[in-house]
Amino acid sequence: MANKLKLGLVGADADGRGWGPAAHIPALHEIEQIELVALCTSRPESAAAAAEAFGVDRAYHNVNELVAQPDIDIVSAVVNIPSHYEVVMPALNAGKHVYCEWPLGASLAETEEMAALAHAKDVVTAIGLQGRHDPSLTYIKELCDEGWLGDIHSVQMTFLGTSTPDRPSRAEYEREVHRGAHLMTIIGGHTLDYVAYCFGSLAEVSARVTTRVKKLRMVDTGEMVDAEAADNVLINGVLTNGALLSYQLSAVPFHGDGWRMAVYGSKGTIIATAQGLPQITPIKLVGAQGDEPLVELPIPERLRLVPASVPSGPPQNVGQAYVRMAEAIQEGEPFAPSFEDALEAHKLLDAIQQSSDEGRVIKLV
Structure with a gap:
């Protein structure tokens, strides 16, 4: 494909650990719209090793040097959440389009600052809520928009992920709320975005946020x-269309059964399930109109944007996001989810915590 967009990715371990090697790099090597031309890590040795390991020509160990390259169109921030700000801000100031993993900032203040700068620079931004690009969730949204479900009455969602109090020390930062990398921000943020994408945003929320496992x-x-971070969350809410939301989000010791989202409308029902996080594991859809038996709903092939050569699992939806981001850049169209969407999602998470802290319903609109 002519005129490929050129991308520099910040955050890649040569040993294959981390989200960059697991999801971004395999997708970028296969899609036609974007060329991965540079990798950046924190040290010259690790940058050179990563570039060699993943077949990328250029290696940098300084973000400012990477974003100064005039031929790089997109910068992707695929580093630990506490480091997002120090990658995203220089990239935006250099006028680059930016893809940043979710959550955008470690705090609402950081998120607001990055979203404001992105708006001022008038660049395309993408936040890594890649579940929106999953063909199954896109199909649910299409059916909802077409009226297949009728008026939405209620949405019931659960995520029960098997967890353990044993962690590697390199992941210790996930226990600290101020670092922004915990159950409610990561899994809660992703899964609540599915609801916003498919059915609309929340108008009010009531929540209970608890930490049941006190020691790791x-x-x-x-x-x-x-x-410090929560491991069990209960959320009740009302969507702007009047539908009710009930959500249980838990890190349970044993036998977590993954994710389930059921939507009940005046004309139909859809139930979506996945063994793990839906943005990285296959989703099964069943549905029916009226009182007909539930049957599996096949996903239209037109919703699969990445080539068959993209590996299954995490690269799939990240690749879908990159394809849509490239189209938005090349056609001058808006892209979602953007940093503005990330800001709204972060405000929702803060409202959930506020509701739990204050024991009251929080109005969002």
């Missing part, structure tokens, strides 16, 4: 540390 053990050091 670092498996490589044996150290016991305090757990």
Whole structure:
């Protein structure tokens, strides 16, 4: 494909660990619209090793040097959440289009600042809520928009993920609320965005946020540390269309059964399930209109935008997001979810925490 957009990715370990090697790099190597031309890590040695490991020509160990390259159109921030700000801000100031993993910022203040700068620079931004690009969720939205479900009455959602108090010390930062990398921000943010995408945003929310496992053990050091971040969340809400939302989000010790979202309308029902996080594991859809038996709903092939060579699992929806982002850049069209969408999602998470802290319903609109 002529005139491919050129992309520099920040965050890639040569040993294959992390989200960059797991999702972004395999997708970028296969899609036609974007060429991965540069990798950036924190040290010269690791940058060179990553570039060699993944077949990328250029290696940088300084974000400012990467974003200064005039031929790079897009910068992707695929680093730990506390480091998003220090990658995104220089990229925006350099006038680059930016893809940043979710959550955008470690706090609402950081998110507001990045969203404001992106708006001022008038660039295309993408936030890594890639579930919106999953063909199954896109199909649910299409059916909803077409009236297949009729008036939406209620949405019931659960995510029960098997967890353990044993963690590697490199993941210790996930226990600290201020670092923004915990159950409610990551899994809660992703899954609540499915609701916003398919059925509309929340008008009000009531929640209970708790931490049931108080201590975590670092498996490589044996150290016991305090757990600050929530591991169980209950959410009740009302969507702007009047439909009710009920959501249980839990990190359970054993036998977590993954994700389930059921939507009930005046004309039909759809139930979506996945063994893990839907943005990285296959979704099964069943549905019916009226009182007909539930049957599996096949997903239209037209909704699959990436070539068959893109590996299954995490690269699929990340690749879908990149294809749509490239189209938005080349055609001068808006893209979603953008940093503005990330800001709204972060405000919702703060409202959920506020509701729990204050024991009251929080109005969002």
